[in-house]
Amino acid sequence: MVVLRAGLCPGLTEDMIQLLRANGIRTVVDFVSSDLEDVAQKCSLSYKALVAVRRVLLAQFSAFPANGADLYEELKSSTAILPTGSPSLDQLLDSGLYTGEVTELMGAPGSGKTQVCLGIAASVSLGLKQHVVFLDSTGGFTASRLYQILRAQTEDEEEQASPGETEAVVCVQLEALQRIQVVRVFNIYELLRAVQELRDHLSQQVVSSVGPLKMVVLDSVSAVVYPLLGGRQSEGLALMMQLSRELKTLAREFSLAVVVTNQVTRDSSTGPLKPALGRSWSFVPSTRVLLESKEATWDKATTQRVASLAKSPRQPTGIQVELDIG
Amino acid sequence: MQREVGTLPLAPALRARLAAAGFQTAQELLDTGPGGLSKEIGISREEALEALRVVRQECHGDAARTAGGSGTTRKCTALELLEEEQTQGFIITFCSALDSILGGGVQLTKITEICGAPGVGKTQLCMQLAVDVQIPECFGGVAGEAVFIDTEGSFMVDRVVDIAAACVQHCHLIAEAQQEEEHRKALETFSLENILSHIYYFRCRDYTELLAQVYLLPEFLSEHSKVRLVVIDGIAFPFRHDFEDLSLRTRLLNGLAQQLIIIANDHKSAVVLTNQMTTRIGQSQSTLVPALGESWGHAATVRLIFHWDNSQRLATLYKSPSQKESTIPYHITCHGFRDVQPPAVSHSTAGTELNPRKRPRTEEEKQ
Numbered sequence: 072m073v074v075l076r077a078g079l080c081p082g083l084t085e086d087m088i089q090l091l092r093a094n095g096i097r098t099v100v101d102f103v104s105s106d107l108e109d110v111a112q113k114c115s116l117s118y119k120a121l122v123a124v125r126r127v128l129l130a131q132f133s134a135f136p137a138n139g140a141d142l143y144e145e146l147k148s149s150t151a152i153l154p155t156g157s158p159s160l161d162q163l164l165d166s167g168l169y170t171g172e173v174t175e176l177m178g179a180p181g182s183g184k185t186q187v188c189l190g191i192a193a194s195v196s197l198g199l200k201q202h203v204v205f206l207d208s209t210g211g212f213t214a215s216r217l218y219q220i221l222r223a224q225t226e227d228e229e230e231q232a233s234p235g236e237t238e239a240v241v242c243v244q245l246e247a248l249q250r251i252q253v254v255r256v257f258n259i260y261e262l263l264r265a266v267q268e269l270r271d272h273l274s275q276q277v278v279s280s281v282g283p284l285k286m287v288v289l290d291s292v293s294a295v296v297y298p299l300l301g302g303r304q305s306e307g308l309a310l311m312m313q314l315s316r317e318l319k320t321l322a323r324e325f326s327l328a329v330v331v332t333n334q335v336t337r338d339s340s341t342g343p344l345k346p347a348l349g350r351s352w353s354f355v356p357s358t359r360v361l362l363e364s365k366e367a368t369w370d371k372a373t374t375q376r377v378a379s380l381a382k383s384p385r386q387p388t389g390i391q392v393e394l395d396i397g
Numbered sequence: 398m399q400r401e402v403g404t405l406p407l408a409p410a411l412r413a414r415l416a417a418a419g420f421q422t423a424q425e426l427l428d429t430g431p432g433g434l435s436k437e438i439g440i441s442r443e444e445a446l447e448a449l450r451v452v453r454q455e456c457h458g459d460a461a462r463t464a465g466g467s468g469t470t471r472k473c474t475a476l477e478l479l480e481e482e483q484t485q486g487f488i489i490t491f492c493s494a495l496d497s498i499l500g501g502g503v504q505l506t507k508i509t510e511i512c513g514a515p516g517v518g519k520t521q522l523c524m525q526l527a528v529d530v531q532i533p534e535c536f537g538g539v540a541g542e543a544v545f546i547d548t549e550g551s552f553m554v555d556r557v558v559d560i561a562a563a564c565v566q567h568c569h570l571i572a573e574a575q576q577e578e579e580h581r582k583a584l585e586t587f588s589l590e591n592i593l594s595h596i597y598y599f600r601c602r603d604y605t606e607l608l609a610q611v612y613l614l615p616e617f618l619s620e621h622s623k624v625r626l627v628v629i630d631g632i633a634f635p636f637r638h639d640f641e642d643l644s645l646r647t648r649l650l651n652g653l654a655q656q657l658i659i660i661a662n663d664h665k666s667a668v669v670l671t672n673q674m675t676t677r678i679g680q681s682q683s684t685l686v687p688a689l690g691e692s693w694g695h696a697a698t699v700r701l702i703f704h705w706d707n708s709q710r711l712a713t714l715y716k717s718p719s720q721k722e723s724t725i726p727y728h729i730t731c732h733g734f735r736d737v738q739p740p741a742v743s744h745s746t747a748g749t750e751l752n753p754r755k756r757p758r759t760e761e762e763k764q
Contacts, residue, residue, distance in 0.1 A: 074419035098419040180694030181716035205475075210507055210658045211698050214479035216719035248476040255471035257659045263404040264455065294695065298652035301644050306409040313403045334695050347692065374721065 073099045073132065080127040082120055090114040099128050146171070149326045153201075153286060156194025156224060159392040160187070163378055164358065165385045168328040170285065173318055173355055177333040177346045178362035183376045184332040185211045186396040187362065188288050191330060193220045197247040201285035205253045206265060208294045212253055221247055259295045259310050266317045273325050284327060289318070291332040293347045300349070308351060315355040331356060346381075358383045362394075400456055402426065407448055414438045423452050471662070486539040488530045488626060488667055490522065491564075492736045494725035498714045499699070505539070505625060505667045507718075508657055508696065512672040512687040513703030517710055518729050519671040520551045523628045525734040526669060527596050528561045530626040533583035536568050541625025541666070542595040544617070546610055549631035552598065561592040563732035597621070604635040608649065611656050618664045625666045627657075633673040633688045647692055654696030670697065709737075 074097060077085040094113050096102050103125055111118040152167040161167050168174055168191070176184050189212075192203045205212060221244045256262040273284065296314070299307030322329045334347040344361075346353065353359075359382035365375045379391040400423040402415050418437050420426055426434065426449065435445040487502030496502045503509050503526060511519045527545055532538025545552060568587060572580035597617075601607040607629075618624050632653075640646050661668045675688040687694065687702065694700070700716035706726075713724040726737045 073421055074425070179691065180697075181700065181722075185718055208655075209695070209698065210662060211718045212478070213719040214475050214482050217475055218479055219719070245476055248479060249474050251475040253473055253475055253478055255662060257655050257662070260404070260406045260455075264400075267400050267404070291695070293692075294651070294655065297692065298648055298655060301648055306412070309403060313401065317404075334692055336691050344691075 075099060075102060080124060080131065082124050082127070087114075087116060087120075087124075090116060099132055103128060103132075151285065151326065151328075153191075153195050153328050154198060155187075155191045156198070157187075157190060157394055159394055160360075160378060163360065163380055163386070163390055163392045165383070168286070168330065169358075170326045170328045171322050172357045173315075173322055173329045173331060174358045174360070175331045175333055175346075175356035176360050176362060177335050177381075179335055179344065179364075182362040182364055183394070183396040184362055185209075185290055186216075187394070188290050188330060188332060189217050189220055190396070192251050192286070192288055193217060193224055193247065195286050196250045197221055197224055197243070199285065200247075201250070201283055203251045203286045203288065204269060204284060205251055206262065206287065206289045207253055207255050208257055208262065208289070209291055210255070211290065212255075214248070214253075217251070218244070218248065256295070259299060259314065262289075262295050263310075263314060263317065266314070266321060270317070270321060270325075273321075284325070286328045286330065287318075287321065288330045289332070291334065292352075293332075293334040296348060296352075297334075311348065311352060315352065319355065335361075353382075356382070365393075400424075405452055405455055407451060411438075411440070411444075411448060414440070423456050426452050427456070485665075486534070486537075488526055488539060489532070489537065490525060490734055491529060491567075492727045492734050494736055495712055495727055495734075498712075498720060498723045498725055499701075499717070500720045503626075503667045503669060504699065505665055506661050507698040508654070508661055508668045508670065509699040509701065510670045510672055510687075510697030511701045511703060512674055514674050514685065514705065517703040517705060518727070518734070519703060520549075520630055521556075521729050522734050523630050523669060523671060524552070524557050525560055526626060526667075527628060528557065528564050528592055528733075530667075531587070531592050531595055532564065532568065533587055535577070535579045535583050536571060539625050540623075542597065542621060542623045543626040543628065544597045544599070544614070544624055546599045546601060546607070546627070546629045547631070548601050548607060548629070548634050550600070551630060554593075557593065557596070558589065559731060560733040561589050565589060565592070595623075597624070601635070604640075604649070607632075607635050608653065611653060611660075614660055615663070618660065618666070622664075624664065626669065627660065627666055628669045630671050631673075632670045637673070637688060643690075647690060650689060650693050650696065654693070657696075 073079075075083065075088050075091060077083060077088055079099075091097075091102065091110070091114060094110065096105060096110065107118060107121045107125065110116070111121055149171070151170045153170065154167045155161055155164065164174070176187055178184050188205070192205055195201050196203050225240055225244060254265050256265050269287070292314070296307070296311050299310055301307070318329050318331070321327055333352075335344040336347050337344055346359065346361075359380070361379050361381050363377045363379070365377055374396055376394045376396055377391055378394050380386055380388050382388060402420050402423065403412065405412070405423060407415075415426070415438060420429075429437065431442055431445040431449055434440075434449065435442045438445075440448075485505055487496070487499075487504060489496050489502040490499075511522060513519050523545070527543040530539060530541045530543050532540070534540045565584075565587060568580075568584060572584055599610055601610050611629075614627065618627075636646055636650065657668050657670075660666070672693075673688045674685045676683050677686045685704070687700070694716075697716070698718060699714070702713045702715050704711055704713065709726050710728070711724050711726050714720060714722055728735045728737045
């Protein structure tokens with residue numbers, strides 16, 4: 072609902088706007104949906120001028136339908152599939168993370184969500200040499216662990232390298248670390264501001280800090296949204312939907328893969344686990360992966376995890392693979 | 398800046414009115430000006446000015462702010478973070494096994510949660526950490542001060558005196574062995590009175606007091622910038638009794654967790670919380686799990702669970718972003734939190750070494 076303002080399009084002058092406003096037409100929607108002959112009579116404006124203005128406004132503000140074949144061609148050329156660094160997870164996600172989509176990882180505390188995110192960030196930065204933006208809202212990002220994962224991924228090269236080459240390998244690892252930008256956001260407004268800044272940088276194509284960005288990881292979305300939902304707060308849901316719209320626009324417009332982590336809750340102390348943030352959020356990610364620990368209790372230590380597909384546009388749900396986050 | 402009006406931190410009623418009037422982006426608000434805004438929406442001129450000030454701060458502040466201001470987005474590359482982490486100290490616990498599974502000790506800028514059954518040693522560890530955070534840097538500590546927020550009333554000053562005296566004694570022994578100038582200088586300020594005067598103690602009796610205290614903590618911490626540890630002993634206690642509305646409890650806890658993370662991050666301190674255990678009754682068996690529910694489990698970055706195995710106390714690292722899960726035994730002596738001595742020595746001394754104030758767990762009592 073854009074307010075009519077002088078200069079919005081040629082032909083829309085200040086006097087015109089005053090006359091329209093006096094008759095209750097304030098926004099573009101009001102203007103376009105009203106009967107122009109009626110308006111011409113009431114405001115004593117020229118009918119031709121009004122029709123011309125309406126045509127320009129429609130061209131500016133409406134969405135245009137696209138041909139299915141054109142859309143397919145465009146997707147084929149702009150979508151990339153990013154490997155996650157773990158072959159079993161790639162298999163679960165139909166060969167990797169698709170750009171242009173939001174993928175969600177959910178799990179109980181300690182199930183390995185942050186570890187998988189670090190692994191994916193390391194793989195994209197090291198393997199594809201692309202930039203990654205990591206939005207951390209829980210304080211769980213540990214750079215030394217990321218470095219450990221990077222070293223594990225370049226293990227073969229390190230073993231075979233001679234002393235002169237080891238330096239080069241270390242250099243590669245440090246460069247990979249530099250391509251990962253970490254932003255710490257601890258409440259919803261900071262998060263929205265960070266996403267907005269990212270969008271501005273990308274649309275102005277400021278190459279300085281962001282570079283060829285391919286992935287945005289948000290760990291975790293429920294930490295910032297949970298305090299807003301429920302009770303007598305009315306704007307929590309609206310803010311959550313704003314956030315989801317920003318993330319999806321980011322993914323779609325700039326061909327990024329957006330990875331989000333979420334918590335799980337139970338209805339009662341014995342009920343089954345279900346993803347947090349409710350039904351409204353469940354429509355936002357196109358793919359959902361549930362991470363679980365293989366052992367049910369906490370007194371047996373293990374690094375094995377089971378990932379199962381809970382929602383996917385391409386694969387049958389219910390597939391399970393085993394992951395090692397060690 | 399094409400920031401949407403819905404994403405600005407304004408009051409909900411104001412936001413609703415702006416949306417009804419047709420404003421979409423922050424730029425439109427700024428263009429209209431306070432006079433036009435107050436006419437369009439029907440608010441007073443002061444309110445319009447206030448709203449525009451907030452909008453301007455959100456949109457234009459980034460260029461003017463320098464890195465490190467409290468309102469900026471905290472951005473850096475992973476490489477810079479790695480360098481920062483490598484120079485950051487840990488708060489040691491005097492139990493080397495526990496320090497090694499934690500990766501060096503309690504980490505600064507992270508929230509560590511200690512869960513355990515009653516009597517297993519959670520408050521003991523908290524008191525030990527409140528003393529250990531003050532160890533001077535030349536002895537391997539972080540030379541900081543401590544804030545102790547007590548909700549259960551289990552903070553015993555005479556016990557802290559014992560622990561502090563043992564710690565000072567330990568440092569004296571190191572200084573004598575090493576004979577370095579800086580050790581001697583540091584020991585002049587590291588005395589019992591000094592240690593006790595740098596533990597800031599707060600007593601909160603119910604959850605409102607606790608929430609208020611955490612809300613006021615950032616101001617306190619900016620005045621006392623040397624604080625490197627915030628302990629909340631008993632975060633479960635005020636939230637478990639006398640709370641009818643469970644969804645409100647979850648919301649408050651999540652908000653509290655976010656505030657604590659902000660405190661840990663901005664002031665570079667470690668936040669240590671203690672939690673109680675509750676029983677989850679499954680189909681065939683019941684297990685002991687940390688209290689406060691599933692969603693609280695996500696609040697802490699590092700989670701330690703203390704439990705008993707016959708008469709041996711064990712600590713399990715259950716959740717950590719950088720360390721593997723593992724279990725180690727520990728001991729609580731009259732000097733504080735310590736390692737378990739190798740088996741040859743400990744059998745005979747185990748009975749006498751235990752803290753005389755805690756009732757020892759013996760075989761007869763368990764039956």
